[in-house]
Amino acid sequence: MNHNTNKNTVTIETNSSSMQAPSFQGTMGPDVIDLRSMPQNLGLYSFDPGLIGTATCSSKITFIDGEKGILLHRGYPIEELATHANFTETAYLLLYGELPTLEQYHVFKKDMNTHRLLNEQIRNFFNGFRRDAHPMAILCGTVSALSAFYHDGLNISQPEDRDLSARRLIAKTATIAAWAYKYSIGEPFIYPDEEMSFSENFLHMLFARPGNHYKVNPVLARAIDRILVLHADHEQNASTTTVRLVGSTGSNPYACISAGIAALWGPAHGGANEAALNMLKSIGTRDGIPAFLEKAKDRNSTVRLMGFGHRVYKNFDPRAKILQETCREVIAELGLERDPLLDLAMELEKVATHDEYFIKRGLYPNVDFYSGLILKALGIPENMFTVLFAVARTVGWVSQWKEMIEDPTARIVRPRQLYIGSNRRKFTPIHERG
Numbered sequence: 001m002n003h004n005t006n007k008n009t010v011t012i013e014t015n016s017s018s019m020q021a022p023s024f025q026g027t028m029g030p031d032v033i034d035l036r037s038m039p040q041n042l043g044l045y046s047f048d049p050g051l052i053g054t055a056t057c058s059s060k061i062t063f064i065d066g067e068k069g070i071l072l073h074r075g076y077p078i079e080e081l082a083t084h085a086n087f088t089e090t091a092y093l094l095l096y097g098e099l100p101t102l103e104q105y106h107v108f109k110k111d112m113n114t115h116r117l118l119n120e121q122i123r124n125f126f127n128g129f130r131r132d133a134h135p136m137a138i139l140c141g142t143v144s145a146l147s148a149f150y151h152d153g154l155n156i157s158q159p160e161d162r163d164l165s166a167r168r169l170i171a172k173t174a175t176i177a178a179w180a181y182k183y184s185i186g187e188p189f190i191y192p193d194e195e196m197s198f199s200e201n202f203l204h205m206l207f208a209r210p211g212n213h214y215k216v217n218p219v220l221a222r223a224i225d226r227i228l229v230l231h232a233d234h235e236q237n238a239s240t241t242t243v244r245l246v247g248s249t250g251s252n253p254y255a256c257i258s259a260g261i262a263a264l265w266g267p268a269h270g271g272a273n274e275a276a277l278n279m280l281k282s283i284g285t286r287d288g289i290p291a292f293l294e295k296a297k298d299r300n301s302t303v304r305l306m307g308f309g310h311r312v313y314k315n316f317d318p319r320a321k322i323l324q325e326t327c328r329e330v331i332a333e334l335g336l337e338r339d340p341l342l343d344l345a346m347e348l349e350k351v352a353t354h355d356e357y358f359i360k361r362g363l364y365p366n367v368d369f370y371s372g373l374i375l376k377a378l379g380i381p382e383n384m385f386t387v388l389f390a391v392a393r394t395v396g397w398v399s400q401w402k403e404m405i406e407d408p409t410a411r412i413v414r415p416r417q418l419y420i421g422s423n424r425r426k427f428t429p430i431h432e433r434g
């Protein structure tokens with residue numbers, strides 16, 4: 001990818017030598033310093049274990065300004081996409097860089113809907129999992145297994161193959177996710193309906209039963225769709241970085257997305273929505289809030305207020321703002337104002353956002369705080385929360401994966417380290433060791 005070289009350069013000096021590092025200017029956001037020649041010029045590496053101060057790639061897909069709470073996809077504000085675009089339209093935008101025309105949208109939608117069906121043999125995979133397996137485990141394994149079924153589309157040097165795999169991944173991940181849930185509750189799998197929208201079909205596959213006609217509530221389908229749009233991409237987060245890293249080795253796209261799902265699973269990332277709900281249950285009642293917050297603020301404790309804080313957003317998470325509104329709408333639509341858990345969540349949010357500890361550190365509710373509450377209100381089981389996140393983020397993952405493969409400057413990701421182990425020493429044969 002071409003970079004705009006800035007006039008500014010940064011001089012890096014050691015006692016014995018120095019180098020001029022060029023800086024690059026993005027369309028928006030801070031400039032970056034190109035340190036790629038530093039090992040060669042100075043014999044030094046930068047040290048940044050959490051990649052806090054490191055841009056690992058250049059990208060045209062998503063822009064975040066954490067201080068101002070701005071999130072743009074291909075230049076469009078998330079607030080506008082969440083209000084006016086559905087998930088399929090957002091997927092097209094992320095994949096191809098432009099909003100679709102009406103005709104492009106219909107062609108894309110029709111094609112995506114036909115990809116929802118899974119090869120019938122994939123059903124057999126589910127039987128290999130224990131009945132009580134976490135659906136994320138089933139999703140991770142089964143998405144990876146798709147590469148064993150869809151051999152056409154695996155020549156990643158071909159644009160048509162990349163596109164075919166990307167579309168398959170977005171469409172089929174939702175079917176696998178719904179079937180993972182059905183398997184865990186012992187109900188028969190529900191086949192996808194090609195006439196329904198992405199969200200309607202997802203609810204249909206989750207909640208329909210043979211012999212029991214399930215009518216999708218449009219308000220709830222819209223809420224799910226909004227959650228999907230809000231989770232579709234988020235720049236170079238841990239799971240997207242994982243997808244790019246695995247992709248940089250030339251692995252097939254199914255393996256890359258499966259690795260992304262594994263990274264998303266952790267409670268510091270996509271697992272936070274499930275963890276937030278579990279946290280609420282452990283707090284129990286409003287009376288439990290002060291003691292819990294004391295633990296969350298205690299540096300000697302590992303307890304954290306789940307669904308609060310973000311590496312990038314330090315004032316507010318724009319996605320959380322939108323979902324806060326949706327959350328209230330869903331609660332009102334379903335008449336759940338008196339639900340004790342939702343009531344507890346609202347109180348916890350109020351207390352924490354007025355607490356000096358959280359204010360001082362810029363810790364605000366993130367997208368996972370509200371998405372968990374909405375999903376709970378919609379009757380989606382907790383162990384499916386992160387799965388739904390994965391279904392949405394597959395769009396971002398495949399878009400970022402495609403962008404990386406199409407970037408001629410991309411190289412295998414191979415960082416270095418600061419070695420702090422033993423010095424070179426002589427091997428002692430086992431019978432001579434004391």
Ligand code: CMC
Pocket residue numbers: 237267268269270271272296297303304305306307308309310311312361363366367368
């Ligand atoms: N509860 C209590 N204290 C916190 C929290 C929290 N949720 N988050 C950060 N802190 C404190 C932390 O202890 C530290 O305090 P001090 O300066 O006194 O040492 C300070 O705030 C800075 O925290 P950090 O760990 O350096 O921040 P980070 O950028 O490395 O971590 C985070 C970001 C999201 C992992 C973290 O805020 C967290 O663990 N939050 C809870 C889990 C969560 O909700 N994750 C979802 C993130 S949004 C969706 C996604 O990306 O998947």
